[in-house]
Amino acid sequence: MTAATMLQEPYMEVLARLGDVQQQINEAVRQYAVRQAQHQILDLETRVQSWEAKYGCSYDLFAYRTATDESYVHTLNAATQTQEWEADLFTWEFYATELKEWRQRLATLSA
C-alpha cells in the first residue's frame, strides 16, 4: 500500500538541498512510525503487566488454566478480588493481542 502526499514548500526546499527527497521522506516517516509503535507497546505492556501481577502468570497460561483447571477456577471464584476473572480474561486478552500485533509491526518496521 502506498500513499501520495504534498510536501510544504519550506520542507521541500530544505530536503532538496540534502539529497533524494523521497528517500528522506521515507526515512522520516519510518522513524515516526517506529516511535509511535514503541509508544503503543509501552502503553500496552503497562496494561498487560497489571494482570500479570494480579494473577502471577502470563495471559496464555491464565487462559489455559481458566479453561482446563477446575480447582484453579473454583479458587478464583471464591475470592472477592478474583471472582470477576472472566472480565479480566477478556480485557487481558484484548490488550495482550494488541501488544503482540504491535510488536510484530515494530519488528517489520525495524527489519
Place this chain on the structure above:
Amino acid sequence: MASATRYFERVIARCRELCTGVQVLARDERPARALLKITARYGDYDIYITEVVLFDDVRKYAYYVLQADSIIAGFDNAPDPDALKLKYGTHYAQHRLELIPHLHSAAKTQVSLTDALEFEQFIAWIDQYL
C-alpha cells in the same frame, strides 16, 4: 468496527436509561477489536459489564450482578471448565477455545448453560429473577 461502535452506543444509552450511577470505565475501539467496560447501579444491585467485540463480530461478554461484593449472578461466555463439562462431558478440555455462554449463581458456586446474552436480556433477567 462500525458495528461495535453502534452496539456500544446502544448499550451505554440503554444503561443510562435503566440504571443510575453509570460509569464507563473503559472504551477502546481499534481496527480489529473493541472493548467496553461499564459499572452502574440497578435497583439494589451493582452491575458490571464487560464487552469485547472482534472484527468478525465475535462477541465476548461478562455481566455481573453484585450485592455487598458478592456475585448474585454472573453471565459470561468464557470457556469455563464447569460450563465446558456441562456441555461436553469428560472430554471438555478439547473444547477449551470455544465460547460457552453460561450463568453463575449462588456466589459462583453453581453453573448452568444459557444462550448468548446481550445487555437488555441481562436487565430483563434481573427484573424477572431477582
